[in-house]
Amino acid sequence: MAKQKTILFACGTGVATSTAVNSTVTEAMKARGLTFNAMQCKATEVASLAESADLIVSTTPISASVTVPVIKGLAFLTGIGKDKALDDIEAELRK
Amino acid sequence: MTRTLMSHIDPRAIALGVEAGTSEEVIRLLAGKLEALGCVKPSYADAVVRREATMPTGLPLGRSENVAIPHTDPEHVLRPGIALGVLSSPVDFANMEDPDEAVPVGVVFLLAINDKDKQIDMLQEIMDTIQSEEALVASRTP
DSSP: OOOOOEEEEEESSSSSHHHHHHHHHHHHHHHTTOOOEEEEEEGGGHHHHGGGOSEEEESSOOOTTOOSOEEEOHHHHHOTTHHHHHHHHHHHHHO | OOHHHHTTSOGGGEEEEEOOSSHHHHHHHHHHHHHHTTSBOTTHHHHHHHHHHHSOOEEOOSSSSEEEOOOOOGGGBSSOEEEEEEEEEEEEEEBSSOTTSEEEEEEEEEEEOSOTTTSHHHHHHHHHHHHOHHHHHHTTOO
């Protein structure tokens, strides 16, 4: 079995929207039979933590210098494009 | 609006028919209510306004009136709370995902969050409410 992947959830404060997105994604992935390690941080901490993650899901813009794949998390707040974002996350976790 | 979310909102932290010209006016009005309830420190309002300028919280829902969820760092929060402002006409907030874009906002949830592990339910209920147009429309007449 492949090593468990790590998703870094980021938002402006590291406590509000990243928490909501983390909980939504964790439940949705569990329903798809997938688990992962979750980390949360402030947008300003992403650059220093990105290396320890396989994927970043962020509700705020992330510096283009980050090389880890980034999925926009706004869909989980607005509901618009949520299924597509979940499919993208599933695809990254199954890589 | 969903009963569960309303159970987190003190009726004294709800403002209906708010006449505001800017997002800052709405934030300061609602922050004053949270401060009066002992949820936030006096530093909270300035901190939210400052954060909104660099990391905005407007959520585009593809409607004529969208939602914003201003908040700030836990150090300005004494205990968790939500203030709800329903505007008589929309004011612009910047888009969370694209700060250069303006989002006309008609409903504002001002959040006081200090422990992410204990406030997941509250955050989830807000997201569920935002995603349900019916629930949001109902917030105009709570």
